[in-house]
């Protein structure tokens with residue numbers, strides 16, 4: 241779905257961080273003793289959901305805005321997303337004063353569609369899955385001359401990687417748990433970990449109800465799978481080339497979690513860490529609570545970090561958490 245691109249490097253991340261820091265504050269990395277007690281180990285939460293748009297994804301849109309080509313500025317942007325990448329690109333386009341059309345599948349929560357429109361983007365609803373919306377977005381770009389921004393564009397990966405430059409300056413964790421949809425965040429984590437904290441494990445977490453990334457990582461080829469997860473940020477239907485290439489030899493483990501386990505983790509964040517996360521934002525904690533895969537070496541000393549990547553929970557999600 242996305243054109244081949246060279247792998248970004250750690251030096252690229254450092255340059256991206258300087259651009260991102262002009263627009264976004266560093267996010268807190270916090271300990272919540274009640275959460276430690278519930279989990280049975282020392283956990284630090286990286287609160288990425290406090291960023292504008294309510295998700296780590298805005299780092300990608302801000303970096304994109306700072307690195308747009310003249311052609312992209314002239315012709316405007318087209319992208320596809322279930323919600324947080326959409327808000328991120330809409331946010332970046334507004335910063336840069338550039339037109340953007342976002343194609344979203346009908347499965348994208350209304351709250352996210354509304355948020356994208358509120359940022360000034362044109363929203364088109366096409367298809368029921370992210371894959372279908374992606375095809376419609378490419379077709380639209382081809383007919384209108386707009387520049388298609390792949391959700392795994394290297395500039396987006398680099399923006400997301402800046403969260404990990406921050407993280408490894410804030411603590412020396414033994415492991416960092418990262419939710420995976422397309423894999424941009426986890427790829428960024430691996431790039432920075434390799435340079436700054438080689439002893440820290442990077443563990444990817446995906447919903448068992450949308451396992452395309454997990455399957456791709458295990459098989460070494462790009463695989464597709466249905467996406468039936470309730471966590472819209474994790475509802476990808478295919479593996480993505482660039483992140484998978486980075487993750488292949490660098491990710492220490494990749495665990496699948498049930499959607500009910502994601503809900504249980506979201507409840508823990510709400511009740512033990514005063515944090516209202518959306519499903520994708522709670523998935524990392526669900527991954528920490530899942531028994532580790534056979535053969536993964538034990539962690540070194542130090543806290544585990546869970547990336548709380550987003551807080552754009554729909555009214556339904558919030559009601560479900562409260563109902564249990």
Ligand SMILES: Cc1ncc(COP(=O)(O)O)c(C=O)c1O
Nearest residue numbers: 324421422423424425473549550
């Ligand atoms: C809140 C949240 N967390 C995690 C992810 C997964 O990120 P990635 O697609 O970079 O793997 C997403 C994707 O949209 C998201 O919105």
